[in-house]
Amino acid sequence: MLLPLHAILPEPREHARTGSTLPPLNTTYYFDQLIDHTNPGLGTFKQRYWHTWEFYEPGGAIVLFTPGEGNAQPYTGYLTNATINGQIAQQNNGATIVLEHRFYGLSNPYPDLSAASLKYHTIQQAIEDLVYFAENVKLPMPGGDDVVPDKAPWVLVGGSYSGALTGWTKINKPDIFWAGYASSAVVESITDFWQYFDPIRKFMPRNCSADVQAVVQHFDQVYASGNKSAFTALKDLFGMSNVVHPDDVSGALRNNLWDWQSLSPTSGPGSQFFNFCDALEVKEGKNAPASGWGLDHALTAWGSYFKNTYLSILCGEQDAESCLGTYNATQSQWTDTSVDNANRSWYWIVCNEVGWFQDGAPKRTPSLVSRLAQPNGDERQCVMMFPEAFSSAPVPNVGKTNKAYGGWNAQAKRLFFANGQRDPWRDATVSADQHWVPSTLNQPIFESDGFHCSDLRMAAGVVDTTVNKVQQAALEHMRLWLVEWKLTHHDKRD
Structure with a gap:
């Protein structure tokens, strides 16, 4: 936009x-x-x-x-x-x-x-x-x-x-x-537009890119292990203890990356995206090397930033589940049909004609985003938004477009x-x-x-x-x- x-x-x-x-x-x-x-x-x-x-x-x-x-x-x-x-x-x-x-x-x-x-x-x-x-x-x-x-x-x-x-x-x-x-x-x-995050990965600070990839890979590995208590600990660390579904939890981390789209050549220090990277990569006044500080520090630093700073920016007074959850059909994000609701109008075009679902990259491809985030999750949300139009998850007709x-x-x-x-x-x-x-x-x-x-x-x-x-x-x-x-x-x- x-x-x-x-x-x-x-x-x-x-x-x-x-x-x-x-x-x-x-x-x-x-x-x-x-x-x-x-x-x-x-x-x-x-x-x-x-x-x-x-x-x-x-x-x-x-x-x-x-x-x-x-x-x-x-x-x-x-x-x-x-x-x-x-x-x-x-x-x-x-x-x-x-x-x-x-x-x-x-x-x-x-x-x-x-x-x-x-x-x-x-x-x-x-x-x-x-x-x-x-x-x-x-x-x-x-x-x-x-x-x-x-x-x-x-x-x-x-x-x-x-x-x-x-x-x-x-x-x-x-x-x-x-x-x-x-x-x-x-x-x-494009339905599965995972490439959205690729220019970000290539041009963001290398240390930040390395640590983001390490954290989201860790999220995926913990989930795949079936260790529910370990995944619960991750949720708590990021202030998402009441977010019910794992794909909502790991998918929420994309919000820090979406801030990249607001950057321009006139952006400087203090931009939201760079505040995020600074939170991960500046420790005791020193910048991390190109390889980043590593998983342990990145988890703690990102978790602290997300929980204590970013959630209030992202969600305001809403609790994390109400803000980040995508499974509750009674939430206003699905039911609000009033005019001047740009998100709803945009979803209609996305779900029907253009796709552009921004999710995790394919396996064996570097990814800033959890692979729990997949187009079928976005398509499910089309049903949540427009149940009277879609009885099952639609696949946008990008070929026709x-x-x-x-x-x-x-x-x-x-x-x-x-x-x-x-x-x-x-x-x-x-x-x-x-x-x-x-x-x-x-x-x-x-x-x-x-x-x-x-x-x-x-x-x-x-x-x-x-x-x-x-x-x-x-x-x-x-x-x-x-x-x-x-x-x-x-x-x-x-």
């Missing part, structure tokens, strides 16, 4: 050329979006969006961005030139838009997130939303009623899932958006892919280690040393020259592609 970016620049804002006052960036607009694009007669719902025309001149680009799987209100910063979106707009006399994805935030066709409502929550419906918006919106700016895609060049931007959505839309509806920018785009749907939208083999014109070496999602992108995809002039692929979606924020390029190189390459490609649009659409504009 993309990190939010609130607009923090001074208000009121002014048009870059005329100096005229613009509405505040947090002004919320509403678009009448179709509930079901296969059945327009079903009606419409109010889809929220945010918009500015700070750099817009007639004929300029319309830059559309959706943050994807979350409430879009905290993302108004993506309207500004602090991001690649705003830079594309500034360079090409454009306007920027942040559009909230259906079934996230307050853009909901129905007043709940029941399975009956979520039947209209699919990748294809989301693609159709973007197209219908571009073809029908009347933007609240001068000339905003005359910017349909055959009269103005539209650029679609996204990161992570919404980066994939950018690619999938360019493939599925190639004639609507003239160009696309897809950051950390997870184009390949990849066939429909191309997966790693996605091909589209004027689609820029930007990825990061340190991105845990890297192996689901076109920069995956196990699937080589050529970079071309029409579909360039650039990779930085960055993390997840690092290139979307210009600040990352200030501190990391490899990210800056990707950003500048993207801006040059967009400039050339938008010149091409003007040349090929000259008659239509006249």
Whole structure:
């Protein structure tokens, strides 16, 4: 998921050329979006969006961005030139838009997130939303009623899932958006996505990696031995004495690793992930060697950190079983169908179309994660979340998704892919280690040393020259592609 970016620049804002006052960036607009694009007669719902025309001149680009799987209100910063979106707009006399994805935030066709409502929550419906918006919106700016895609060049931007959505839309509806920018785009749907943790293992501090692997292997060995008292002692050590099921216990240790996804080139000491590694690897003011301190110290140190520091960060006032357990069907995480519950909306797409279950690596493969964590456990949780939709554990139909939208083999014109070496999602992108995809002039692929979606924020390029190189390459490609649009659409504009 993309990190939010609130607009923090001074208000009121002014048009870059005329100096005229613009509405505040947090002004919320509403678009009448179709509930079901296969059945327009079903009606419409109010889809929220945010918009500015700070750099817009007639004929300029319309830059559309959706943050994807979350409430879009905290993302108004993506309207500004602090991001690649705003830079594309500034360079090409454009306007920027942040559009909230259906079934996230307050853009909901129905007043709940029941399975009956979520039947209209699919990748294809989301693609159709973007197209219908571009073809029908009347933007609240001068000339905003005359910017349909055959009269103005539209650029679609996204990161992570919404980066994939950018690619999938360019493939599925190639004639609507003239160009696309897809950051950390997870184009390949994968059920058993154990590779999520592999870039973390490779790029995290070596001593921390060594000790994490030692601890999770110990958890698995103790469980396999059948020594229940020894496993109970492990649970107690980590503050999980009341967590009932062993796979919930060992699976909970992934939370420290998931913090890696929040890192960026601008992250420094004090980031949650590095606090975790420091807790394991700094002893009496000294850092562990590359091999780590070893199992005994790592168990004690990780257990103490998890129990005394991390559980309160992770669970707040909840007890460990309520927070980490996944077998109690009465828990609110399964039963809460209220709107603006991003986790539930995301689970629906995960369980049906994309998978991406982040579990232990195969045997004889280095693993930061317990092998008790397996896709069947995630699939079981799909039933817990949506018992009315699944009578048994579903296997996400990733084959259908990849066939429909191309997966790693996605091909589209004027689609820029930007990825990061340190991105845990890297192996689901076109920069995956196990699937080589050529970079071309029409579909360039650039990779930085960055993390997840690092290139979307210009600040990352200030501190990391490899990210800056990707950003500048993207801006040059967009400039050339938008010149091409003007040349090929000259008659239509006249």
